[in-house]
Amino acid sequence: MRVDCLWLNSNGRPAPRWPLGEARQVASTPAALARAAAELAPRADAVLFWDVALGAPDVALVADLLAGPADVWHAGLRLGMAGLPRAIDFVDPTWRFNRDPDLARPATSWRLSWRACLVRAEVLSVLGGLDASFDTLAGAALEAGHRWIRHGALMAYVPDLLPAGAVSPPAEVTPADEFRFLRRRYGRMWTGWAAWRTVRNGAGLATTRRALAASRGAGGVPAPDVLHAAEPGQTRLGASPSVTILIPTLDRYPHLFNLLDQLREQTVRPLEIIVVDQTEAAARDSEWPARFADLPLRVIWRDTAGQCSSRNAGLAAARGEAVLFLDDDDEVPPDLIARHLDFLARFGVDASCGVAEEVGAGALPAEFRLVRDSDVFPTNNALLRTAALADAGLFDLAYERGERADGDLGMRLYLAGRRLALNPAASVVHLHAPRGGLRQHKARAMTRATGRRGLRRHFLAPTEGYLWSRYYTPAQVHEALLIRTVGTLRGSERGVRRWLRLAAMLALLPDTWRQNRARLAAGQALLARYPDIPSFQPALAEEYQSL
Numbered sequence: 001m002r003v004d005c006l007w008l009n010s011n012g013r014p015a016p017r018w019p020l021g022e023a024r025q026v027a028s029t030p031a032a033l034a035r036a037a038a039e040l041a042p043r044a045d046a047v048l049f050w051d052v053a054l055g056a057p058d059v060a061l062v063a064d065l066l067a068g069p070a071d072v073w074h075a076g077l078r079l080g081m082a083g084l085p086r087a088i089d090f091v092d093p094t095w096r097f098n099r100d101p102d103l104a105r106p107a108t109s110w111r112l113s114w115r116a117c118l119v120r121a122e123v124l125s126v127l128g129g130l131d132a133s134f135d136t137l138a139g140a141a142l143e144a145g146h147r148w149i150r151h152g153a154l155m156a157y158v159p160d161l162l163p164a165g166a167v168s169p170p171a172e173v174t175p176a177d178e179f180r181f182l183r184r185r186y187g188r189m190w191t192g193w194a195a196w197r198t199v200r201n202g203a204g205l206a207t208t209r210r211a212l213a214a215s216r217g218a219g220g221v222p223a224p225d226v227l228h229a230a231e232p233g234q235t236r237l238g239a240s241p242s243v244t245i246l247i248p249t250l251d252r253y254p255h256l257f258n259l260l261d262q263l264r265e266q267t268v269r270p271l272e273i274i275v276v277d278q279t280e281a282a283a284r285d286s287e288w289p290a291r292f293a294d295l296p297l298r299v300i301w302r303d304t305a306g307q308c309s310s311r312n313a314g315l316a317a318a319r320g321e322a323v324l325f326l327d328d329d330d331e332v333p334p335d336l337i338a339r340h341l342d343f344l345a346r347f348g349v350d351a352s353c354g355v356a357e358e359v360g361a362g363a364l365p366a367e368f369r370l371v372r373d374s375d376v377f378p379t380n381n382a383l384l385r386t387a388a389l390a391d392a393g394l395f396d397l398a399y400e401r402g403e404r405a406d407g408d409l410g411m412r413l414y415l416a417g418r419r420l421a422l423n424p425a426a427s428v429v430h431l432h433a434p435r436g437g438l439r440q441h442k443a444r445a446m447t448r449a450t451g452r453r454g455l456r457r458h459f460l461a462p463t464e465g466y467l468w469s470r471y472y473t474p475a476q477v478h479e480a481l482l483i484r485t486v487g488t489l490r491g492s493e494r495g496v497r498r499w500l501r502l503a504a505m506l507a508l509l510p511d512t513w514r515q516n517r518a519r520l521a522a523g524q525a526l527l528a529r530y531p532d533i534p535s536f537q538p539a540l541a542e543e544y545q546s547l
Contacts (some may be wrong), residue, residue, distance in 0.1 A: 132217025139177030175211035244320030354426035377410025402463030465523025
């Protein structure tokens with residue numbers, strides 16, 4: 001494999017010998033680096049960007065990384081890129097990947113640095129390389145890293161890519177580069193919003209206007225193409241983990257029976273199907289498992305309903321090397337398990353996060369049609385290696401009857417360094433049954449889509465406020481609450497109804513802000529009693545009465 005190297009050399013130091021391909025010294029500017037990368041990429045399998053001041057790169061480590069499944073490896077967080085650009089907190093404050101993982105632990109991160117970055121040449125040619133219009137290398141690196149992770153490059157932060165003892169001060173990004181990043185990645189409207197929030201947070205108006213004006217110059221890279229095709233392929237059964245299917249159910253027998261009928265048709269048979277039945281005793285059908293005697297079915301009966309405790313009970317009893325999370329109101333294709341297993345083998349990840357076609361919600365957004373590092377962990381369609389739970393723990397009981405339990409577990413898996421990737425080829429239909437599930441607890445009664453019709457408002461759930469407050473700074477939480485409140489102005493109506501709705505929502509905006517703040521306060525109050533996260537202790541099936 002040919003790996004070409006671009007030596008960043010601002011101090012005139014002699015470059016180390018490079019045995020894996022062509023090596024070239026380049027000035028430490030975005031324009032020079034962009035030109036050099038564009039020239040090398042068509043001839044190489046990968047390109048290593050490296051600052052000579054860091055010492056010599058580990059050639060053996062570079063070869064080992066390229067033998068793995070990722071597309072980009074870097075040491076950006078150790079090189080001062082954590083938390084940058086700061087302006088992203090005004091537009092996407094509670095995006096999972098805006099929370100940096102531990103700098104000492106390998107993990108997923110888009111905050112790369114050109115000073116130590118290994119990139120497959122395909123990424124540069126398909127998703128585009130450096131944007132030469134940036135003032136700083138740090139700004140150009142952040143824009144490329146964000147573009148790559150959102151368009152399908154699998155990103156790996158590798159702290160050991162740096163030589164032992166290498167240190168670096170925090171990177172610097174100019175105000176113009178902050179806005180240039182937002183303009184390229186989030187568009188003009190969000191850039192204007194961030195400029196207003198920057199001034200409101202104490203920046204000088206004149207300075208902000210100059211930076212905003214400077215960011216309007218020409219630049220950018222061609223629109224990215226698709227890096228990894230979302231195709232099912234053939235499952236390598238010899239190397240596949242055994243699969244436990246976990247289904248909590250609550251007062252939804254017709255939907256559950258439909259799902260179990262479909263699981264009969266799976267092309268890859270699961271090791272077991274664990275159903276956690278929380279239906280109240282008065283409405284419970286204790287005879288239903290006999291209808292599915294041909295399935296490897298195990299039933300856990302629970303008299304107290306709760307989405308987290310029920311899933312935790314199922315996980316404690318699970319014997320599979322991987323767990324497929326499904327909802328009882330899912331409809332699944334016959335090759336769903338096969339598609340998930342193929343994805344695990346193909347990309348070497350810990351979780352295959354499938355997609356759900358929501359009835360009545362329209363087509364999925366374009367980004368959910370891409371294979372990419374996943375910022376969601378959908379417990380209605382995700383296959384997870386059970387070993388990953390040893391690092392992250394089980395479901396936090398703070399979400400027992402509230403929303404975002406899946407987002408919290410996904411965050412903990414991510415922070416533990418586990419790799420989660422979106423698998424568009426593994427798709428289910430989510431029926432959103434009108435009764436049972438979280439609706440039994442008066443949660444998730446409204447989604448953002450339904451909240452944009454008529455005069456209904458999508459308020460913050462207290463448990464979402466709890467999640468924000470656990471993982472993000474107070475400033476980020478404040479910006480997220482503001483965005484959530486102003487977001488109620490957006491509607492799906494058309495014509496005159498659109499403007500009438502906008503006028504009504506503007507009048508309601510102070511009340512929306514008050515109600516969201518109250519819900520945030522309720523979520524923050526949970527921090528006094530939670531988190532309550534049981535550790536993962538597999539195969540405790542004897543604690544549960546099963547059929």
